[in-house]
Amino acid sequence: MDIQLDRNDTTPLYRQIVAHIMEGIALGRYPAGTSLPPERKLAAHLGVNRTTVVAAYRDLVATGRVEARVGHGTWVCADLMDDANAPPSIVWQTLFTPAAGRLRESALRDMMSAIDRPSTISLGAGTPAPDLFPIAEYREAVTQTLETWGAEMFRYGEVAGWLPLRRELAAWMAQAGVHTTADQIVVLHGSQQGLDMLTRVLVEPGDAVVVESPTYLGALQTFRGAGARLLPVPLDAHGMQIEILEQTLVRHRPKFIYTLPTFQNPTGATMSLGRRHALLALARRYGIPIVEDDPYGDLRYEGDPLPRLAALDTGGGVIHLSTMSKIFLPGLRLAWLSAPLPVVEAITMARQTMDVHPNSAAQRVLHTFLTRGWLAAHIAELRPAYAARRDVMLAALAEYAPPGMTWSQPEGGYFLWCRLPPGVRARALATEAAREGVSFVAGDVFSPDGGGRDHLRLNFTGNREAEIVEGVRRLSVALRRLQRDPVYDATETIAAARPVV
């Protein structure tokens, strides 16, 4: 038994002996039945005290792989599970947490088929127009950013985000009437991450969260995944019905109120000024924070802008979330939040254990877009293009939709919210529409309370005008066929390879 002891090693000698023999057993060098040398003999061979070997053998016996009997010596015993031939022994299902189960259930519940054929026109995803991406400016911004910053673009960065970018984002928000500071801003890897961070520091299983009904799917998934009790407050054309909210606040004392007040996802509804004031007053009276999710606020195509909740707030109770995904380039995963300092501190602490910091290069490229005025110019180009696409979709619906179908007329944002003719279910239509080569998102996906089965969400920003018309025409063909030949709800769902955004 050729054991090399290292007397400079801090590991005690008896443990070095144990380590050597256990390795030998694991490697098959000492198969079952191998006799270990008598203690006295091994001690002499190694030049150690006998008590050292006694201690080593005692620990070896404790592992169960070595047996000792007085008068019979010490030997390696059979491994009850033959490692080489055993089936995989990790039973993952027994290891996952209840949270993993909730996350799974939440994701499965809202699954939709995202496997479109190439010829399918997708009116489903909430994507900006790829044909309008500012690619030339991006190329130029990378060049300028590399020239200005060099290696700094690629180093580890601050947890809350690169300070010059946070300053620019604060200035960007000031233009929208929200006065905040760089200290109150956290740069995010997508605004979903902001919802996740806020949920992590504010929501435990069983906590209540107010949501609009219907609302953004990703928020529902995050809150459900955290085990939150969802308290739905219905929407109408003027946003969340505040007079219903108060009774909810009194009864349930939620952790926060989650709202998309402007060009809401999925309905396109915008909360009236009166309700904005009333919401802030109520939230303040009951000491409940508001999470204002504002991905579409810069995309108004007509009518007067309304102030953000964060602009009206005087009580420090609004956490404002926004994103570059709807006005710039979604694949870059750039978003930010502005929040009271205790919240910023809590999520910055949490983030050190989550993803450490946002992409340094992407932050600097965005900084270049902001400081050169390219982002403002890009949005100024998007507004009329998206307004035209909305109008094209409205006109196509007016031309093709069957009687009994109605839809919203949003003043901005990404979506039309359609109510199907009586008796038609959105899930059944989705199956029919897939055959026809068009996809959308069925309304029940956005519902915290089982509603929306006769609604669908249509995106009007992601396709060119001709495709929008053709998509609506195909949808109407599918719908008329379904009305002639009704089927029950499709129950089959396919795992979402791409997110619903």
Place this chain on the structure above:
Amino acid sequence: MDIQLDRNDTTPLYRQIVAHIMEGIALGRYPAGTSLPPERKLAAHLGVNRTTVVAAYRDLVATGRVEARVGHGTWVCADLMDDANAPPSIVWQTLFTPAAGRLRESALRDMMSAIDRPSTISLGAGTPAPDLFPIAEYREAVTQTLETWGAEMFRYGEVAGWLPLRRELAAWMAQAGVHTTADQIVVLHGSQQGLDMLTRVLVEPGDAVVVESPTYLGALQTFRGAGARLLPVPLDAHGMQIEILEQTLVRHRPKFIYTLPTFQNPTGATMSLGRRHALLALARRYGIPIVEDDPYGDLRYEGDPLPRLAALDTGGGVIHLSTMSKIFLPGLRLAWLSAPLPVVEAITMARQTMDVHPNSAAQRVLHTFLTRGWLAAHIAELRPAYAARRDVMLAALAEYAPPGMTWSQPEGGYFLWCRLPPGVRARALATEAAREGVSFVAGDVFSPDGGGRDHLRLNFTGNREAEIVEGVRRLSVALRRLQRDPVYDATETIAAARPVV
């Protein structure tokens, strides 16, 4: 009272009345004391049934902002909290979760001063050499990637990561002897995110996790933040002491074993082949997964490479984590994991609620680096450069360090692990060193069990050779001064603006 009722609205008329009056109250249009019209009169004015107004007033009274008494009518009453002048009413401390408290405590516990003066030489951060960043190749890769992919670079992408990149990463791992498939790979926004995702689906408060002692700070923070019980297993020069591990597995049945087997952070130690086999055998026998964190595996400067645990594993029990941060550009936040399919499915579900998907543009740039062979070429340049920096640091220590100080001689990776002369504490030295213009990470930061107070971690990759020599010289000056004039441990800590990596 000018109430506009919308009979096309799906909101019941009585609720429209409630909404209007509540908004008026919130806006100050109807201050306290305002009389509401008699029910019959308002009903006539609005052309609605009287019961509609009765229902509206009943709901208004329920809010507490309206009072009614028979014979006295109905009026707006004073708000008990005057919203306009009230102090901010959100008491954030009462809203944060226990998890937020743990995350905070975990981050604070391990805080170090990261506020270096510009002239300070940082031997602290585990950063690659900024002077060796492949910036020209990056510029060229962006150009080629834009030409090849255009707008696709900026669209929403797959939750697990872009499939062509996952294929390239699988091929990359195959070159290191790990056979996996694109389906088993998840692209991450930094490997910390992988630890966070695994923790989210595997660890509940009170669950046990095996860690090496000492180990990577970010892992300790994530596990502590999740409320895990840490089970430390000591390291020696040959890695985790496996013979101690078995008793831990028997007693505590941990959720997984977290190990950095190759060029460990912070010690630089590499687990011997025998121990690798023994670890796999043990983990398999007890049905415990292994999380193999492998940021430094490609950075061997001498000696024969050892197979990854994931390469030796035959039981499907190893989750392999790796990152581009140590071999490419840390600011891009690109890492990946390879895991059994049930784990991939669980974390992909969870990810939909976390950050949705990784940066599409960064993934495609990395794909270009991999397919052009530029990453392999870059690593081939890093190895001799880092080996030379390690040797320079070892020589500087031999020249300047006082008697009684010892240090490791790692065959690869990023770090030397130094033991201070008896009686000197690393935290006290950090204060003294800051005065001298050099920083490092005190060893206790990496300890799950209060050890490491007489150790420090020195990074040898992030600085040029002359700076390394000067840094070690300054450190030795600080150390000798501290030995002449000992002080107690510095207890003051400053919030870490930058992460310890």
